[in-house]
Amino acid sequence: MLPLFGKTKAMILTYSSSFITHLLALPPASTSTSTRAVTSSLLHRSLQGSFGPILRYKLRSYCSAPVNRGEFMASNIKVVQNPDSISYLNQREAAEIDEILMGPLGFSVDQLMELAGLSVATAIAEVYNVKDYNRVLAICGPGNNGGDGLVVARHLYHFGYKPSVCYPKRTAKPLYTGLVTQLESLGIPFLSVDDLPMNLSEDFNILVDAMFGFSFYGTPRPPFDDLIERLVNLQSYNEINKKPSVIASIDIPSGWHVEQGDTSGDGIKPDMLVSLTAPKQCAKNFSGSHHFLGGRFVPPSIVDKFKLELPSYPGSSMCVRIGKAPQVDISSMRENYISPEFKEDEVDPDPFIQKWFDDAMAAGLKEPNAMALCTAGKDGKPYTNYGSRKAKDLSENCYASLLFYWDGLNRQVRIEGCVAKVSEEESQHYFHSRPTGSQIGAIASKQSTVIPGRDFLHQQYKDLEAKFSDGASIPKPNYWGGYRLKPEFFEFWQGQTSRLHDRYDIANSLVTLRGMNQDIWWMNENHESNHYCNNSYDDEFYDNGCDYGDPYESYENDWQWTDNSAQNQYQGSSSFSENQVRSDEYSFDDKLDQILDMIEESPNFSEIQESSEECNNNMWKQMMEMQEDNSKRILIMQRKLEELMEQLTQPPPETRSDTMHENEVSFLSSDELYDTKMHKLTPPELEVVVEDYVSLNDKKTEKRLENEDVEIGLERNQINLNEPITPKVGEGLVEVNTTSSPTTLSKPDAQPFIVTDFKRLVMYKKVKDFIIRPFLESINVQVSSHKSVAHVIFENQKLKVILFSATNDPPIVGDLFVINTIDDYVYEHTANMLSDTTRKLENCLPCNRSRMLNKFGSPRVMKKTQKKKQDFTFIRRSKVKWRGCKKHRARKYWRNDYGWRLKKTIWYFYGSHKAGRLELYKVEEGIPFDPGGSQITFDSP
Numbered sequence: 001m002l003p004l005f006g007k008t009k010a011m012i013l014t015y016s017s018s019f020i021t022h023l024l025a026l027p028p029a030s031t032s033t034s035t036r037a038v039t040s041s042l043l044h045r046s047l048q049g050s051f052g053p054i055l056r057y058k059l060r061s062y063c064s065a066p067v068n069r070g071e072f073m074a075s076n077i078k079v080v081q082n083p084d085s086i087s088y089l090n091q092r093e094a095a096e097i098d099e100i101l102m103g104p105l106g107f108s109v110d111q112l113m114e115l116a117g118l119s120v121a122t123a124i125a126e127v128y129n130v131k132d133y134n135r136v137l138a139i140c141g142p143g144n145n146g147g148d149g150l151v152v153a154r155h156l157y158h159f160g161y162k163p164s165v166c167y168p169k170r171t172a173k174p175l176y177t178g179l180v181t182q183l184e185s186l187g188i189p190f191l192s193v194d195d196l197p198m199n200l201s202e203d204f205n206i207l208v209d210a211m212f213g214f215s216f217y218g219t220p221r222p223p224f225d226d227l228i229e230r231l232v233n234l235q236s237y238n239e240i241n242k243k244p245s246v247i248a249s250i251d252i253p254s255g256w257h258v259e260q261g262d263t264s265g266d267g268i269k270p271d272m273l274v275s276l277t278a279p280k281q282c283a284k285n286f287s288g289s290h291h292f293l294g295g296r297f298v299p300p301s302i303v304d305k306f307k308l309e310l311p312s313y314p315g316s317s318m319c320v321r322i323g324k325a326p327q328v329d330i331s332s333m334r335e336n337y338i339s340p341e342f343k344e345d346e347v348d349p350d351p352f353i354q355k356w357f358d359d360a361m362a363a364g365l366k367e368p369n370a371m372a373l374c375t376a377g378k379d380g381k382p383y384t385n386y387g388s389r390k391a392k393d394l395s396e397n398c399y400a401s402l403l404f405y406w407d408g409l410n411r412q413v414r415i416e417g418c419v420a421k422v423s424e425e426e427s428q429h430y431f432h433s434r435p436t437g438s439q440i441g442a443i444a445s446k447q448s449t450v451i452p453g454r455d456f457l458h459q460q461y462k463d464l465e466a467k468f469s470d471g472a473s474i475p476k477p478n479y480w481g482g483y484r485l486k487p488e489f490f491e492f493w494q495g496q497t498s499r500l501h502d503r504y505d506i507a508n509s510l511v512t513l514r515g516m517n518q519d520i521w522w523m524n525e526n527h528e529s530n531h532y533c534n535n536s537y538d539d540e541f542y543d544n545g546c547d548y549g550d551p552y553e554s555y556e557n558d559w560q561w562t563d564n565s566a567q568n569q570y571q572g573s574s575s576f577s578e579n580q581v582r583s584d585e586y587s588f589d590d591k592l593d594q595i596l597d598m599i600e601e602s603p604n605f606s607e608i609q610e611s612s613e614e615c616n617n618n619m620w621k622q623m624m625e626m627q628e629d630n631s632k633r634i635l636i637m638q639r640k641l642e643e644l645m646e647q648l649t650q651p652p653p654e655t656r657s658d659t660m661h662e663n664e665v666s667f668l669s670s671d672e673l674y675d676t677k678m679h680k681l682t683p684p685e686l687e688v689v690v691e692d693y694v695s696l697n698d699k700k701t702e703k704r705l706e707n708e709d710v711e712i713g714l715e716r717n718q719i720n721l722n723e724p725i726t727p728k729v730g731e732g733l734v735e736v737n738t739t740s741s742p743t744t745l746s747k748p749d750a751q752p753f754i755v756t757d758f759k760r761l762v763m764y765k766k767v768k769d770f771i772i773r774p775f776l777e778s779i780n781v782q783v784s785s786h787k788s789v790a791h792v793i794f795e796n797q798k799l800k801v802i803l804f805s806a807t808n809d810p811p812i813v814g815d816l817f818v819i820n821t822i823d824d825y826v827y828e829h830t831a832n833m834l835s836d837t838t839r840k841l842e843n844c845l846p847c848n849r850s851r852m853l854n855k856f857g858s859p860r861v862m863k864k865t866q867k868k869k870q871d872f873t874f875i876r877r878s879k880v881k882w883r884g885c886k887k888h889r890a891r892k893y894w895r896n897d898y899g900w901r902l903k904k905t906i907w908y909f910y911g912s913h914k915a916g917r918l919e920l921y922k923v924e925e926g927i928p929f930d931p932g933g934s935q936i937t938f939d940s941p
């Protein structure tokens with residue numbers, strides 16, 4: 001570890017060699033090293049050259065951040081190699097653990113479900129990146145497994161996925177209703193089984209199987225049998241599809257026997273299984289690519305009691321992979337960066353004093369001051385083979401490049417300039433300021449030598465430690481010293497989505513350099529680096545054959561190891577062992593071959609080759625200038641592309657309504673109505689905005705509706721039926737003529753179609769919970785004075801009623817508006833509220849004019865508002881029909897008149913003009929009715 005500014009430290013690693021490590025991953029035995037080395041050096045050089053920026057785009061994708069870059073990457077998840085040593089639970093044990101957790105151990109089911117769901121979501125995100133696997137369907141069952149699925153959907157939403165939920169058998173417990181409400185508030189669509197395509201991979205990338213967990217038994221009952229069937233059939237669809245969808249099962253592949261697994265052999269075949277708490281016995285039969293364990297809450301007492309052998313979770317991860325990760329496909333490693341806006345004024349050439357460095361510090365990145373150093377020798381090749389030397393390079397060609405890569409912030413700063421040795425005094429001073437261990441380490445690891453193994457190094461260290469135990473000053477080896485780079489060129493890079501990365505270059509002449517040229521990079525970095533040979537600028541070590549930092553090249557040389565483990569500060573890293581590094585694991589990728597071919601076939605190739613031969617500082621400068629031009633061009637292109645992308649990816653404006661609350665009912669006046677484009681609709685017309693339309697899938701409700709002769713959508717004359725009308729979620733306007741003239745139903749994304757005759761329109765509005773109810777039975781607005789129709793619109797959680805009168809006249813004062821709703825299906829609060837309203841209305845039904853006036857327009861109020869009695873024509877209808885009514889008569893009236901069942905709730909509104917505007921007042925018991933006064937607010941019951 002090399003100090004910078006005295007107290008901060010910088011590590012110089014070999015940028016280009018580690019770069020090549022990622023990039024080429026050469027299997028030494030099978031590839032002609034010399035050719036490849038030359039090509040790779042040219043490849044590297046080309047990065048600096050005229051066609052560099054374009055290539056860099058491709059290349060960066062191979063050497064970007066280590067986490068989460070696509071399928072088959074399980075970065076920080078500890079891999080438990082032997083799944084056989086893991087415990088598998090039977091059904092009884094699983095249930096027992098559940099009971100203990102939620103009994104004596106004091107967990108609540110919500111808690112466990114949240115943790116379980118989170119771990120499943122993180123495992124999914126670990127394997128299936130959000131860019132390629134964006135559309136998720138969580139298929140949720142009736143039990144806790146289904147609850148986990150709901151939690152997963154929520155977390156995936158927050159991770160950037162687009163989840164939908166199919167939850168056909170809902171459980172009316174607050175835990176579940178709460179989870180549903182949470183998802184609804186995020187605008188996550190709930191789809192019925194009928195809404196789903198037969199081929200689920202048409203609409204979804206990931207299918208989260210949350211139907212059944214460890215309590216499943218027997219064979220799946222409807223509608224899950226159908227859903228499971230669709231998951232089974234997926235395989236045949238997937239064979240056709242270019243990008244098949246994947247199944248991620250929670251705890252147990254649904255339909256499988258909890259212990260015996262897929263007994264019939266024709267069950268679902270999930271690609272991923274996330275076992276919770278501990279794998280169930282059926283998981284032994286799991287043959288998909290990704291088996292994870294989640295539910296990181298099992299306390300030691302349970303581990304002991306059930307003698308559980310479980311893989312340990314790495315770091316703070318919520319999940320751990322069981323078994324081996326599939327072979328890494330290098331070409332698929334590609335991070336879709338999501339970064340904040342790139343602000344030019346936030347970058348400063350000195351990465352140590354600018355905001356970016358502060359950001360990196362604040363983000364808690366490990367050693368943000370660590371950097372990679374890339375040099376090039378006089379032959380122009382950064383690395384020819386393992387015999388090359390950074391220091392030697394620098395003595396021949398002072399140009400070098402430093403790279404600060406800040407993973408986690410998706411940022412990188414590259415600095416280029418000329419490097420010079422610092423004075424011997426400076427080096428001496430710094431050497432003795434280092435900890436004794438580091439000083440000994442500098443001597444112990446002999447530069448650029450091949451050593452027999454790690455033990456040898458330890459012994460060296462011990463011997464030297466003994467030698468200097470008397471506290472004598474440790475002499476600085478003459479090969480140890482610092483370098484200073486004078487920056488001439490900076491490149492700021494920030495990863496962005498779809499590879500449209502930000503890149504901002506600053507050349508020396510444009511900026512005032514601050515700080516940078518005062519600082520020293522200390523060479524001899526290997527003392528704290530696990531993987532690399534010591535580095536030296538002392539000529540006497542040049543020929544010792546140590547390579548700088550490319551472990552793959554190292555195998556070629558058998559075993560090279562000059563590590564100083566005594567100084568190992570990477571506590572988290574597992575120790576380096578030879579058998580972890582197998583060349584055949586890194587097969588040479590076709591794509592890379594292509595790139596290399598491209599370079600070699602490029603018309604510039606020979607030019608570059610030639611110039612590289614006589615590489616000198618001038619050439620480098622030229623190249624940098626060329627690169628600068630290109631970078632600018634690329635930057636402009638990127639911006640343009642980004643703008644375009646932004647335009648293309650603008651989401652459509654959100655239209656969404658929610659549970660309607662009584663006190664949020666508002667009305668538009670006919671004036672308002674005629675002011676808008678809606679005036680084009682000539683009455684009598686009925687326009688209903690259908691939002692959040694969800695068809696019924698609750699058996700009980702369905703049955704009721706059958707009995708009640710109610711239909712979803714339009715109830716119409718079957719003979720004249722052109723085609724079935726089933727509005728779905730997201731569909732927009734439904735226009736219906738109330739006359740028998742042809743009716744147009746238009747949906748934004750569908751062909752308009754004609755219905756010539758219908759009885760009534762029935763809307764089902766999903767309320768906040770599991771029950772889907774018809775919210776408004778035909779917008780059956782009865783206006784007492786004359787025939788009117790209404791527009792009813794849900795907007796911003798408000799019900800808006802727009803009235804049309806048959807004569808084009810606005811409704812008059814005293815009109816009574818009746819909107820029918822059905823309270824049976826109304827959930828909880830709404831139900832109570834409405835039935836309460838019913839009760840109140842029943843109690844105050846106007847049996848005669850005087851009684852009505854007492855209730856709704858007391859003489860006192862009338863007097864005060866100087867209104868005449870006849871203005872209160874509320875009773876007009878009741879005079880005719882409700883005269884002398886008693887409660888039961890009123891009920892009868894409702895049933896007969898509306899052909900509806902008894903429990904229907906009717907909302908009464910009283911129309912009144914105020915400042916040219918029609919306002920509707922809810923008629924309620926006990927509240928003085930004052931149409932001239934301010935609008936009555938509704939008390940919640």
Ligand SMILES: NC(=O)C1=CN([C@@H]2O[C@H](COP(=O)(O)OP(=O)(O)OC[C@H]3O[C@@H](n4cnc5c(N)ncnc54)[C@H](O)[C@@H]3O)[C@@H](O)[C@H]2O)[C@@H](O)CC1
Pocket residue numbers: 094097098099101112113116141142143144145146147148211212213214215216217218219220221224250251252276277295
């Ligand atoms: N203790 C744990 O380790 C935890 C368990 N959790 C989850 O809870 C699950 C177990 O939950 P549950 O006990 O609620 O049960 P399940 O979620 O396994 O399902 C039981 C439900 O499915 C129904 N069912 C069973 N067999 C059926 C069949 N053949 N056809 C149709 N329906 C059928 C049952 O009537 C019941 O409603 C676990 O698998 C796991 O996903 C997590 O939520 C939290 C932690």
Ligand SMILES: [K+]
Pocket residue numbers: 145209210211212213249250251252253254
């Ligand atoms: K499941």
